[in-house]
Amino acid sequence: MFKIIAAVLITLYFAFQLFLSILKYKNRNAPIPEEVADVYEKDTYLKWKQYSAEKIRIDIISSCVEYVLVMVLLLTNLFAILTRSIDNPYVSAIVILSIYLLATAITGIPTSYIDTIKIEGKYGFNKSSIKTFVVDQIKYLVLSFALTIGLTCAFIAIHQGIGDYTLLLFTALVFAFMLFINFLYPFLSKFFNKFTPLEEGELRASLTAMLEKYGYHVRDIKVMDASRRTTKSNAYFTGFGKSKTIVLYDNLIKVLSTRQITAVFAHEMGHGLHKDVFVNTLRSFFSIALFVVLGWLLVKFPQIHADFGFENISYGLAVILLIHAVLPIVSTFIGLLSSFLSRKAEYRADEQAVIEGYGEELIEALKILARENFADLNPPTLVVKLSYSHPTLVQRIRHIKEKEAN
Ligand SMILES: [Zn+2]
Numbered sequence: 001m002f003k004i005i006a007a008v009l010i011t012l013y014f015a016f017q018l019f020l021s022i023l024k025y026k027n028r029n030a031p032i033p034e035e036v037a038d039v040y041e042k043d044t045y046l047k048w049k050q051y052s053a054e055k056i057r058i059d060i061i062s063s064c065v066e067y068v069l070v071m072v073l074l075l076t077n078l079f080a081i082l083t084r085s086i087d088n089p090y091v092s093a094i095v096i097l098s099i100y101l102l103a104t105a106i107t108g109i110p111t112s113y114i115d116t117i118k119i120e121g122k123y124g125f126n127k128s129s130i131k132t133f134v135v136d137q138i139k140y141l142v143l144s145f146a147l148t149i150g151l152t153c154a155f156i157a158i159h160q161g162i163g164d165y166t167l168l169l170f171t172a173l174v175f176a177f178m179l180f181i182n183f184l185y186p187f188l189s190k191f192f193n194k195f196t197p198l199e200e201g202e203l204r205a206s207l208t209a210m211l212e213k214y215g216y217h218v219r220d221i222k223v224m225d226a227s228r229r230t231t232k233s234n235a236y237f238t239g240f241g242k243s244k245t246i247v248l249y250d251n252l253i254k255v256l257s258t259r260q261i262t263a264v265f266a267h268e269m270g271h272g273l274h275k276d277v278f279v280n281t282l283r284s285f286f287s288i289a290l291f292v293v294l295g296w297l298l299v300k301f302p303q304i305h306a307d308f309g310f311e312n313i314s315y316g317l318a319v320i321l322l323i324h325a326v327l328p329i330v331s332t333f334i335g336l337l338s339s340f341l342s343r344k345a346e347y348r349a350d351e352q353a354v355i356e357g358y359g360e361e362l363i364e365a366l367k368i369l370a371r372e373n374f375a376d377l378n379p380p381t382l383v384v385k386l387s388y389s390h391p392t393l394v395q396r397i398r399h400i401k402e403k404e405a406n
Pocket of ligand 1: 346
């Protein structure tokens, strides 16, 4: 019974993703709004259509591969058969999760290779050598092993020790861990990239002035060597409280003017003023609490595990069911609400740039970044509603112009 429910949930989610991909594929040919008509040259737009078609196709292939793999692993009771002679819950979970992680990593390599090296390379985005690609894959695998197995073992220890109180303690623990990772992020990212301080000059002075105006003490402004992997651009803040490190992709400095980068900063200041990071953290706390409740439910009913051939509760199985059968469906609904709130916060942050007198520069910057990132100018409404943390370029431009007119 539970096996059928799991299979139905996994299949439903897979079919829904497929439906969204087809929607995106069809929507590529819809006419683009005039506000963004100048983002791409005609030839470039044709190239974008081809690029996005290839991306959607590889996405579909990779979700098919994952779907088949997970269905086979679960429906054949393979995990129970392989761990029949193991009594220790930790060893059993580690064996199951290792098989699962290795199988998904190995089956994911071909599509990931085609995506990052072939497709991104064909359109001139990829800068990773094969060596960087292989090393990255290994690093990600090591990290996901450490994270998944570490968290699962912590859950087992707590669940075996205090039973139902796991809900409280594990939620607190995961949340603390998440804050810790956030705190560690600057160090973790050094694992993948190099960071150098932004050189003294007009840009540094302009950004520092903006930050000081809002009472932020900047620990440092750093430039990340993103161009080692990609030609795409981005910028972000790390660190807590008023002491922040700002990271700029080296690509960003190449494509935007000082005023445009300052406009992007005014937007980031808007997030700071409205405590968006804090609200986000609160939101993730509630999601984590909900996920822990779901995980706890999965180990509450031995019948679930019996359906997959286990004699006892299998924590490894619970994790895989959580990742593939429960979370995708639940996250889709959470995503509707949280991406709505996040888009609202983005509009508010854009308004800050308008208040600072950088509205036009922000529009220019957003257009350049959209072009540099080969962004979708006209995504299907349903996809935006479900998953876009930012409004679309057209929506943002309209909103900025509206605010400027007031
Ligand atoms: Zn933002």
